[in-house]
Amino acid sequence: MQYLSYALQQEHIINRFLVSETYVQPVKGEAVIIQKEANVWEGSVGAASHVNPVRETFVKQRREAIEPYPTFTEKVVGGSVLYGGKELELSARFPFNDPVLSLSGFYPNPTWISATAITFLDAMKPMDLGCELSVCGGARIWVNQQLIATFTPHVRNQMQQKHITLPLRQGENEVVVFWDEFAERDSDCSFSLSLDSKVEGLVQKLPIGERDAALVLAVEEALGNLSCKSNHVRTGEVELFCPNPYENQNLEIHLAGATEENFMVGDLYETTAVFLPSKSTCSLGPCEQLPIGYLQFKATVRVQGMSMAYHLAFENFPLSLVPQAKPTMDERKQQAFEVLARYGERNANRAVA
Incomplete structure (x- = not known):
């Protein structure tokens, strides 16, 4: 078994996990009559003060629920979690310094969303590790298959905090997080784990099977340095920079993105950035070929059968079209x-x- 090994981000944030696919289940409730004002903007003088009764019922049920330890087929990249009659694949998460794991999205109808994350912490000695659990939605945490924390605030689109303790033994420790939320319209469902203080020698490890860990780490490092050579392109070619780790093959990065409003309606511009062997620059073509405006792309690369994604953004305003x-x-x-x-x-x- 090969592992991707990382120090804690900023020496106190646990953010390296294998994460399952998102479990999605529609939520239906009984019809009710709301006597108070509705359809008024939040924050305005006449804003509705009621809470969705279907949400209230859901939250009550989730707070009363006893969640069993998740069932894994394999605790490795490509393994899965069995939940709700579905097999949800595990993938390595590459956070690029993001301390928060999120399932944020837009759900036009009430929906129960959830996911499971697992990581392994190597400790030099036994310790009770104090940390702050921040949750938007609700979360349950197991350490070495023992439930050690349940936190179910379920405050819509607001992170809530709770202090917990992770009891670690010397050597390898398994940490599993299950988190969920009642999603309606634009919804956040997320968590983060931050230690109270720095701990020497604590390492996060992700099992990746027989993949080449050194190559995966090299591509991750390269993707994290992807950038446009100009933040504001007005003439000529749109040139990208990326420190290509490959000496004998191309580094191919798929780009899909748009301006903010085009993204919302699904009007995406897609292309592939091809970096030749040992070359750190490539061209996406003349700036006139790309959409006009502030473009935000999801940049995705596959290595050893694993996918990792980064965000790339720049302004494109070809003067020749004016x-x-x-x-x-x-x-x-x-x-x-x-x-x-x-x-x-x-x-x-x-x-x-």
């Missing part, structure tokens, strides 16, 4: 409408143009 200003205001307005109709984001402004 028409020379006409002499009158009416003509300039017409030019603006034409540019907006052709290159604008897919929103009401473009529809009007």
